[in-house]
Amino acid sequence: MAHPHQRISLTPHDRLGVHRRDAVWLDDRWQQAGTRVLPVAGGRVRRTGRDEGGGPAWTSPDAAPEGRRVLLGERDGTTSFAVMVDPGSVDEDDRSWAALREMLPVVDGHPDAPLVLHAVGLGEWLAVTRFCPNCGAGLEAAASGHELECPRCGRRQFPRTDAAVIMLVRHGVPGADDERCLLGRQAVWPEGRFSTLAGFYEPGETLEDTVRREVAEETGVQVGDVEYFGNQPWPLPASLMLGMVAEATSTDIVRVDDELEDARWFTRAEMAEQAAAGELVLPGGISISRSLIEHWYGGELPGSW
Numbered sequence: 461m462a463h464p465h466q467r468i469s470l471t472p473h474d475r476l477g478v479h480r481r482d483a484v485w486l487d488d489r490w491q492q493a494g495t496r497v498l499p500v501a502g503g504r505v506r507r508t509g510r511d512e513g514g515g516p517a518w519t520s521p522d523a524a525p526e527g528r529r530v531l532l533g534e535r536d537g538t539t540s541f542a543v544m545v546d547p548g549s550v551d552e553d554d555r556s557w558a559a560l561r562e563m564l565p566v567v568d569g570h571p572d573a574p575l576v577l578h579a580v581g582l583g584e585w586l587a588v589t590r591f592c593p594n595c596g597a598g599l600e601a602a603a604s605g606h607e608l609e610c611p612r613c614g615r616r617q618f619p620r621t622d623a624a625v626i627m628l629v630r631h632g633v634p635g636a637d638d639e640r641c642l643l644g645r646q647a648v649w650p651e652g653r654f655s656t657l658a659g660f661y662e663p664g665e666t667l668e669d670t671v672r673r674e675v676a677e678e679t680g681v682q683v684g685d686v687e688y689f690g691n692q693p694w695p696l697p698a699s700l701m702l703g704m705v706a707e708a709t710s711t712d713i714v715r716v717d718d719e720l721e722d723a724r725w726f727t728r729a730e731m732a733e734q735a736a737a738g739e740l741v742l743p744g745g746i747s748i749s750r751s752l753i754e755h756w757y758g759g760e761l762p763g764s765w
């Protein structure tokens with residue numbers, strides 16, 4: 461069964477990877493009637509208008525700005541490209557460009573969401589990955605912006621993805637009235653805001669070990685079984701969030717590191733009551749965190765960030 465957050469994957473585009481090195485084919489598609497182009501500057505997308513409701517500003521190839529062409533792919537017979545504009549040429553204060561975080565509420569649930577995430581993920585990576593980590597030479601783009609090659613030593617770079625786990629930690633008999641889940645909050649968040657715990661994967665770990673280590677580091681709670689829930693691309697700037705449901709084998713909260721200001725256990729009744737009263741504010745609909753919490757709760761909860 462698809463979890464709600466997997467709606468991003470309901471409308472994937474055909475990435476047409478086999479054509480990325482075919483200059484003739486790429487040029488042909490660029491000139492095809494109906495082809496559309498999304499201008500991207502690093503981690504920002506050009507949007508329609510300058511206000512917060514503006515969506516991605518697709519344009520025709522003729523009207524596209526100068527920049528590196530990147531093939532995104534095809535959906536419903538339409539080919540989509542991104543054009544990577546030099547981020548240095550775009551004013552920081554120019555409101556006609558939006559960071560992905562501002563754009564997310566607009567593209568949430570929209571069929572173009574996978575295209576926008578694809579474009580911004582590559583835009584960010586291409587903008588910050590400029591020199592070969594092996595020999596220091598300047599890198600050259602290949603495969604329609606999906607690879608970077610070193611002209612001196614030949615080493616190739618692929619788009620970077622940082623794996624992170626995000627976990628709903630539960631304790632007690634599943635479905636019982638006194639079953640509880642563990643949420644935490646950071647000091648910088650507005651009052652009442654809580655979310656699932658999360659952390660970055662480290663080399664050599666299994667994902668289950670990452671979950672156990674992060675939960676122990678942040679709260680002192682011990683975790684036994686870990687089950688995969690689902691995933692969410694999160695190119696802010698380069699994460700893949702791997703959602704997990706973790707079973708706690710202890711309940712004492714001892715905040716070991718300084719990442720969290722507070723961590724608490726909630727029963728379903730406490731969660732519903734506090735969310736309805738606005739005392740507990742949960743993450744918004746697009747996040748896998750929301751899906752994890754509502755999956756455990758067994759339904760929709762009121763209010764969000």
Ligand SMILES: [Zn+2]
Pocket residue numbers: 592593594595596597610611612613614615
């Ligand atoms: Zn090199």
